[in-house]
Amino acid sequence: MEAPMMKLLAIALLLGAAPPAPPPSPSGDTSFVAYPGPNLFFTNIILYDGTGAAPRRNVSVLVRNGRIAAIGAVTAPAGVPVIDGTGKSLLPGFVMVHEHMFYPSPRPGEYGEYPYSFSRLYLAGGTTTLRTGGSLAPYGDIETARAIAAGEQPGPDMDATGPYLEGPHLLTAKMVRLKDAADAARTVDYWAGAGATSFKAYNYITRDELKAAIEAAHRRGLKLTGHLCSVSYREAAAMGIDNLEHSFAVATDFVKSKQPDQCPSSADTLASLAALDPDGPEIGDLIRTLIARKVALTSTLTVFETFAAGRPEAPEAARALLSPQLRQAYESRWAAMQASPRGRAWAQFLPRLMRMERRFVAMGGLLLAGTDPTGYGGVVPGWSGRRQVQLLVEGGFPFAQALRIATLNGAVYLGRDREIGSVEIGKRADLILIDGDPGLDPAALDRMPLVVKAGTGYRTRAIFDAMQGVVGLY
Numbered sequence: 001m002e003a004p005m006m007k008l009l010a011i012a013l014l015l016g017a018a019p020p021a022p023p024p025s026p027s028g029d030t031s032f033v034a035y036p037g038p039n040l041f042f043t044n045i046i047l048y049d050g051t052g053a054a055p056r057r058n059v060s061v062l063v064r065n066g067r068i069a070a071i072g073a074v075t076a077p078a079g080v081p082v083i084d085g086t087g088k089s090l091l092p093g094f095v096m097v098h099e100h101m102f103y104p105s106p107r108p109g110e111y112g113e114y115p116y117s118f119s120r121l122y123l124a125g126g127t128t129t130l131r132t133g134g135s136l137a138p139y140g141d142i143e144t145a146r147a148i149a150a151g152e153q154p155g156p157d158m159d160a161t162g163p164y165l166e167g168p169h170l171l172t173a174k175m176v177r178l179k180d181a182a183d184a185a186r187t188v189d190y191w192a193g194a195g196a197t198s199f200k201a202y203n204y205i206t207r208d209e210l211k212a213a214i215e216a217a218h219r220r221g222l223k224l225t226g227h228l229c230s231v232s233y234r235e236a237a238a239m240g241i242d243n244l245e246h247s248f249a250v251a252t253d254f255v256k257s258k259q260p261d262q263c264p265s266s267a268d269t270l271a272s273l274a275a276l277d278p279d280g281p282e283i284g285d286l287i288r289t290l291i292a293r294k295v296a297l298t299s300t301l302t303v304f305e306t307f308a309a310g311r312p313e314a315p316e317a318a319r320a321l322l323s324p325q326l327r328q329a330y331e332s333r334w335a336a337m338q339a340s341p342r343g344r345a346w347a348q349f350l351p352r353l354m355r356m357e358r359r360f361v362a363m364g365g366l367l368l369a370g371t372d373p374t375g376y377g378g379v380v381p382g383w384s385g386r387r388q389v390q391l392l393v394e395g396g397f398p399f400a401q402a403l404r405i406a407t408l409n410g411a412v413y414l415g416r417d418r419e420i421g422s423v424e425i426g427k428r429a430d431l432i433l434i435d436g437d438p439g440l441d442p443a444a445l446d447r448m449p450l451v452v453k454a455g456t457g458y459r460t461r462a463i464f465d466a467m468q469g470v471v472g473l474y
């Protein structure tokens with residue numbers, strides 16, 4: 001081959017091998033931004049600050065450089081975008097601690113991973129910080145957390161848990177069995193090194209494994225929560241576990257036939273809990289133990305509502321986010337639940353569970369909120385956070401207290417309450433704008449036109465529009 005031809009070929013090869021130019025952003029992430037920030041001014045607003053305090057009316061809130069700079073009778077500095085808050089409420093962004101990046105498929109035991117849509121939908125639903133409550137794809141969650149923190153994509157701050165720390169029986173093939181206590185400690189060490197900032201123990205973990213995992217996490221200054229079954233709440237509290245998921249709904253402490261390191265059937269567990277008087281001494285003793293050991297509980301009423309007959313179906317706007325197959329699967333399972341014995345049992349137990357959660361708080365316990373988008377579906381990110389707050393209110397918490405559970409309490413647990421969790425001067429401007437007053441009508445939470453994270457305002461409608469039908473795809 002002649003030299004010029006060689007040169008041409010080399011150029012062609014070079015061109016062929018070159019990476020293609022990045023495609024135009026398919027996400028439209030920039031189109032979600034209503035106010036780029038970092039300065040904003042809300043005038044004439046109803047302010048629920050997240051501390052549990054009564055709302056302040058007709059106040060202004062100034063955001064400067066992404067932080068709350070002034071609250072009260074201030075005027076808008078020149079050049080700062082002004083949002084008229086007449087008839088609207090301002091809340092801190094939700095801090096939800098039992099979220100997932102996966103969602104159930106129509107086939108039991110199979111889950112799809114949707115970090116792309118879920119990270120954006122959580123934000124659109126007012127969640128500005130979340131902890132994943134266990135991961136089936138920890139590398140994916142850790143990378144998503146990193147991308148959000150680096151400003152490469154919108155989304156809530158993510159405390160990414162490692163893989164489920166599970167014993168001999170697996171809910172899905174995406175989990176792994178711990179071999180023994182040393183394996184539990186090794187697993188925690190490995191995933192902490194890989195970027196996991198939190199851990200979750202699961203149903204069949206043994207006492208030895210749980211103890212080793214807690215110690216390994218604590219050595220690194222990280223926390224560990226559990227959805228337990230083979231280990232009782234009392235046993236886990238004595239080991240120093242930091243948090244227990246699903247509040248009292250999975251406690252096996254009251255199953256009379258329970259054997260050490262063995263998980264009773266879920267029917268036996270539910271029956272044991274349903275037989276308890278929520279105001280009686282047995283649950284009171286357990287609450288005292290948990291509080292003495294500083295164990296936080298996570299309320300996940302959203303997922304339990306789906307198990308209970310007679311409860312509303314997920315709203316149309318939430319179902320519209322699902323692919324046709326996921327939507328159809330959820331709707332038929334929801335219909336079947338209405339007539340099932342399990343649905344009836346849960347319908348009776350749900351108000352009792354709410355009562356236990358209220359008692360835990362009344363006695364001084366730290367109750368956190370999460371939404372847990374699992375079960376058979378219907379707990380859809382973007383709509384689940386507000387529903388969790390509405391259910392806390394239905395359970396008897398005054399709105400301001402329910403909001404605190406879903407905001408400041410989570411921040412306290414995560415050790416970030418100096419930075420986030422309430423609308424206070426100096427804190428990061430993570431805010432939810434509500435059309436109406438959710439303290440008077442919790443349904444107002446469904447009207448959430450704007451969510452602000454660190455001073456950047458996102459048009460929630462634009463995110464929901466872009467995510468129609470995509471849960472199930474990506």
Ligand SMILES: [Zn+2]
Pocket residue numbers: 098100133134372373374
């Ligand atoms: Zn979960």
